Amino acid sequence: MSRESMEYDVVIIGGGPSGLSTAIKLKQLDTNLNVCLLEKASEIGAHILSGNVFETRALDELLPNWRELNSPIKTKVTKEKFLFLGKSKSLSWPTWLLPAVQQNHKNYIISLANLCRWLAEQAESLGVEIFPGFPASEILYNEDGSVKGVATQDMGIDKDGNKKDSFEPGIELLGKVTVFAEGCRGHLGKQLIEKFELNKGKDPQQYGIGFKEIWQIEDKNHEEGLVMHTAGWPLDNNTYGGSFMYHAENKQVFLGYVIGLDYKNPHLSPYDEFQRFKTHPAIKKIIEGGKRISYGARALIEGGFQSLPKMFMPGALLVGCDAGTLNMPKIKGSHTAMKSGIIAAETINEHLKENKDLSIYENKFKNSWLYKELFEARNVKPSFSWGLILGIIFTGIDQILFRGKLPFTLKHKHADHETLKPANQMPKIDYPKYDNVITFDKTSSVYLTGTNHADNQPVHLKLKDPDLPINYTLEKFDEPAQRYCPAGVYEVQKENDVNKFVINSQNCIHCKTCDIKEPSQNITWVTPEGSGGPRYGNM
Amino acid sequence: MKILVAVKRVIDYNVQIRVKEDGTGVVTDNVKMSTNPPDDNAIEEAVKIKEAGNATEVVAVTVGEEKAQETVRKALAVGADRGIHVKVDGILEPLAVSKILQKIVDKEKPDLVFMGKQAIDDDCNQTGQMLSALLNWPQATFASKIDVKDNKLEVTREIDEGLETIEINVPAIVTCDLRLNEPRYASLPNIMKAKKKPIEEIAASDLGVDVSPRLEQLKVEEPPKRKAGIKVANVAELVQKLKNEAKVI
Numbered sequence: 001m002s003r004e005s006m007e008y009d010v011v012i013i014g015g016g017p018s019g020l021s022t023a024i025k026l027k028q029l030d031t032n033l034n035v036c037l038l039e040k041a042s043e044i045g046a047h048i049l050s051g052n053v054f055e056t057r058a059l060d061e062l063l064p065n066w067r068e069l070n071s072p073i074k075t076k077v078t079k080e081k082f083l084f085l086g087k088s089k090s091l092s093w094p095t096w097l098l099p100a101v102q103q104n105h106k107n108y109i110i111s112l113a114n115l116c117r118w119l120a121e122q123a124e125s126l127g128v129e130i131f132p133g134f135p136a137s138e139i140l141y142n143e144d145g146s147v148k149g150v151a152t153q154d155m156g157i158d159k160d161g162n163k164k165d166s167f168e169p170g171i172e173l174l175g176k177v178t179v180f181a182e183g184c185r186g187h188l189g190k191q192l193i194e195k196f197e198l199n200k201g202k203d204p205q206q207y208g209i210g211f212k213e214i215w216q217i218e219d220k221n222h223e224e225g226l227v228m229h230t231a232g233w234p235l236d237n238n239t240y241g242g243s244f245m246y247h248a249e250n251k252q253v254f255l256g257y258v259i260g261l262d263y264k265n266p267h268l269s270p271y272d273e274f275q276r277f278k279t280h281p282a283i284k285k286i287i288e289g290g291k292r293i294s295y296g297a298r299a300l301i302e303g304g305f306q307s308l309p310k311m312f313m314p315g316a317l318l319v320g321c322d323a324g325t326l327n328m329p330k331i332k333g334s335h336t337a338m339k340s341g342i343i344a345a346e347t348i349n350e351h352l353k354e355n356k357d358l359s360i361y362e363n364k365f366k367n368s369w370l371y372k373e374l375f376e377a378r379n380v381k382p383s384f385s386w387g388l389i390l391g392i393i394f395t396g397i398d399q400i401l402f403r404g405k406l407p408f409t410l411k412h413k414h415a416d417h418e419t420l421k422p423a424n425q426m427p428k429i430d431y432p433k434y435d436n437v438i439t440f441d442k443t444s445s446v447y448l449t450g451t452n453h454a455d456n457q458p459v460h461l462k463l464k465d466p467d468l469p470i471n472y473t474l475e476k477f478d479e480p481a482q483r484y485c486p487a488g489v490y491e492v493q494k495e496n497d498v499n500k501f502v503i504n505s506q507n508c509i510h511c512k513t514c515d516i517k518e519p520s521q522n523i524t525w526v527t528p529e530g531s532g533g534p535r536y537g538n539m
Numbered sequence: 540m541k542i543l544v545a546v547k548r549v550i551d552y553n554v555q556i557r558v559k560e561d562g563t564g565v566v567t568d569n570v571k572m573s574t575n576p577p578d579d580n581a582i583e584e585a586v587k588i589k590e591a592g593n594a595t596e597v598v599a600v601t602v603g604e605e606k607a608q609e610t611v612r613k614a615l616a617v618g619a620d621r622g623i624h625v626k627v628d629g630i631l632e633p634l635a636v637s638k639i640l641q642k643i644v645d646k647e648k649p650d651l652v653f654m655g656k657q658a659i660d661d662d663c664n665q666t667g668q669m670l671s672a673l674l675n676w677p678q679a680t681f682a683s684k685i686d687v688k689d690n691k692l693e694v695t696r697e698i699d700e701g702l703e704t705i706e707i708n709v710p711a712i713v714t715c716d717l718r719l720n721e722p723r724y725a726s727l728p729n730i731m732k733a734k735k736k737p738i739e740e741i742a743a744s745d746l747g748v749d750v751s752p753r754l755e756q757l758k759v760e761e762p763p764k765r766k767a768g769i770k771v772a773n774v775a776e777l778v779q780k781l782k783n784e785a786k787v788i
């Protein structure tokens with residue numbers, strides 16, 4: 001079947017901070033470049049979820065006059081706290097003893113989704129063509145093996161693969177350069193990394209799952225500009241994770257939890273750890289009397305420098321967390337994603353004008369502050385494989401005394417899908433019941449995300465072996481998909497005494513955790529029909 | 540035959556609506572907006588009639604703030620020929636919209652006016668009927684099937700008792716039900732082409748219509764939360780509770 005095609009100088013996949021920055025910088029360098037940007041969400045921002053305490057460094061470079069452009073960057077960080085939580089006690093850690101990378105006094109509390117909406121307006125005013133609702137589902141290659149562009153998803157296919165009356169074939173978007181900016185665990189980026197062996201000689205990528213809720217809280221508990229992080233309870237010493245609570249404008253707090261996906265106990269439920277965390281007296285007293293107005297979750301990159309793949313290949317570049325530019329000890333990836341996009345745009349401009357090879361991306365990257373940041377941060381995350389306490393001691397030495405300049409690099413030893421221990425060797429975890437005041441079940445949480453996928457479309461969570469979940473994963477790991485999925489997509493149901501693996505794909509909030517954590521890598525996340533997935537507001 | 544289709548921009552049907560703290564309305568900042576779903580059916584039907592050779596032009600019209608134009612742009616991307624955007628800021632009641640549409644009908648002289656049966660934001664279900672009265676044109680509401688027959692329309696209506704088929708003379712107003720058809724997707728090339736189609740912008744004040752609200756809104760609040768149910772042991776207990784506690788039998 002032949003598809004229509006459209007040609008551009010540059011095709012960008014993904015409307016997050018990295019893709020939008022690439023687009024803006026390209027048009028700033030040469031207004032005549034034809035640039036288009038595809039986004040799978042129904043609008044820019046609707047699939048964006050992030051803390052977010054924002055460092056403006058990259059934005060200062062990209063749009064130095066952002067303060068005059070009515071940007072949604074308003075709430076300056078005014079106060080910081082770091083708490084170690086015990087089961088019912090909390091210990092405040094003096095902020096002067098925090099590594100410099102964890103100090104936020106020059107930063108802002110923002111909604112990244114709103115920042116992206118605003119960046120999209122800037123990009124459109126420069127002439128970038130933005131197409132929300134069009135997922136890129138397939139990579140197209142030239143005969144010489146270089147990337148030629150992408151094809152968008154066919155629309156109007158029923159769950160058996162037949163064309164409906166409303167069928168609309170995907171189209172081919174061909175670019176002289178294609179930029180992949182899908183964010184963490186992009187499904188096309190994953191294919192490119194494999195095909196071009198971009199991660200050869202690198203450590204396996206490390207991931208986390210991050211949850212976020214927005215609460216409207218009582219005036220007396222709200223302290224606009226306060227940034228608080230916690231470590232410790234409810235996680236044990238061997239599980240990597242922690243919380244954030246940012247007091248934003250309009251009496252809202254952004255409350256979230258991040259758990260490393262290298263956890264070992266298949267009985268662990270990241271969602272329930274987050275819910276339980278909110279019942280800690282130090283947290284509960286802030287949100288009590290308030291109202292939860294948003295919920296969401298998204299996988300994030302934690303591998304950093306050691307796991308960063310090569311970011312160029314013939315005809316294409318990876319930017320942001322499609323490669324993995326998040327700075328873990330800083331708990332920030334937006335400014336680094338944006339910077340990688342700026343560098344990518346400069347690379348592409350020289351490639352198109354002066355016929356320089358795309359490999360100059362690597363040198364430009366190495367000479368940037370982004371590389372320096374990631375290099376100095378490299379040893380923090382792997383040190384936590386020794387446990388929370390040793391991790392903190394090492395991080396103190398590494399980050400405060402040596403400022404990341406220790407003459408060695410710790411390795412990430414395992415991919416996250418390899419770390420689960422058999423269910424019968426690990427303790428079961430008894431999570432408390434939801435009280436519907438502070439803690440909630442998954443169904444009512446997913447309801448808040450506005451998630452929907454058009455009815456009667458093919459399931460976009462593909463099983464390589466459809467029998468594996470019941471025949472193997474259930475017995476060995478008690479099918480952890482039931483717990484690691486933050487949206488209740490996966491269920492094991494008993495029908496006439498026979499176990500059945502059910503995939504409620506219409507609930508999927510596109511976090512990609514299943515694609516990462518499934519112990520046999522049996523689940524592959526592919527793009528559903530355009531506009532499907534969550535409709536996040538100011539996440 | 541020329542068809543005018545009215546479309547409205549509303550909060551997307553998947554979004555969970557949140558009432559503002561101060562009770563003055565619902566939160567719309569950074570909330571995903573879309574075309575009112577049955578308006579999509581209205582556009583689709585008009586485009587189908589044109590594709591079947593029974594209409595010559597489809598004109599999409601919206602009434603609302605600056606960003607309401609996105610709704611017209613979407614209609615153009617799925618086959619409308621040109622658009623009209625009547626700009627009004629603030630609260631708009633069905634009567635004001637009907638009066639504006641009446642002016643647009645006077646100007647455009649369409650043979651048919653299509654719109655959704657009601658909008659999912661205020662659920663008024665009045666604009667089509669009021670326009671019909673203002674123009675003194677026949678109306679067919681809740682249409683789930685439309686057949687064009689010379690200067691008549693045969694319309695199947697969704698009514699409480701089932702389906703009702705009526706025949707009306709053209710010119711006419713038809714309000715469309717969700718069962719009427721399956722709206723098509725806007726393809727990328729058509730979205731590109733739609734960017735070049737003309738949209739006429741008209742200020743409501745230039746039409747000489749008084750759009751000031753006739754209703755005073757006192758307060759917007761969330762419906763009360765449903766209380767959790769209880770389990771009863773047997774029918775006798777159920778009857779006893781219905782009688783003595785709920786007092787419904």
